[in-house]
Amino acid sequence: xxxxxxxxxxxxxxxxxxxxxxxxxxxxxxxxxxxxxxxxxxxxxxxxxxxxxxxxxxxxxxxxxxxxxxxxxxxxxxxxxxxxxxxxxxxxxxxxxxxxxxxxxxx
Numbered sequence: 001x002x003x004x005x006x007x008x009x010x011x012x013x014x015x016x017x018x019x020x021x022x023x024x025x026x027x028x029x030x031x032x033x034x035x036x037x038x039x040x041x042x043x044x045x046x047x048x049x050x051x052x053x054x055x056x057x058x059x060x061x062x063x064x065x066x067x068x069x070x071x072x073x074x075x076x077x078x079x080x081x082x083x084x085x086x087x088x089x090x091x092x093x094x095x096x097x098x099x100x101x102x103x104x105x106x107x
Contacts, residue, residue, distance in 0.1 A: 009045040012061055012074050016042065019101050034105040038072075041065050041104070048073060050084055051092045062091070063100060072103050083107065 006014065023035035045061040050073055052058065064072040066086050073082050073091060083103040084091035096106050 008061065008076060012045040012063060015074075016063060016100055019099055023101055030105075031101070034101050038064065038101055038104045041067070045074065049090055050075070050082070051087065051089055053093075060091075064104065066091075070107050072100050074100075 020035045020039060023031045026032055041064040043063060043065050045063050047059055048062040049057050050060040058075065058077065060076065060082070061074040062071055063074055063081070069086055071084055071086065071091060073084050073093075074080075075082050075093075075097070078097070080097050081100040081103045082093050083096035083106060085094050086092075096103050
């Protein structure tokens, strides 16, 4: 259980820690490799403005360093992670949502 008095960044870190721990205990080698690769790309959660279709923007939390093409962000109003593509205007949500490792592993 995640403590309610933690900051949003601490709650996001707790979610990521739980996902990674579960993946590293899995018998699925691909899942473990995805978790290891994500761990290398992981960053301390940082607020970022994400662009959505229709010109909507929202304050979200970047949780992985971008590779120049993609990065994973946490959408606090939805309570899940999103894969975003890098653009001239900042991260752009591309509709890939769910667990952080699922988003990260989809590319």
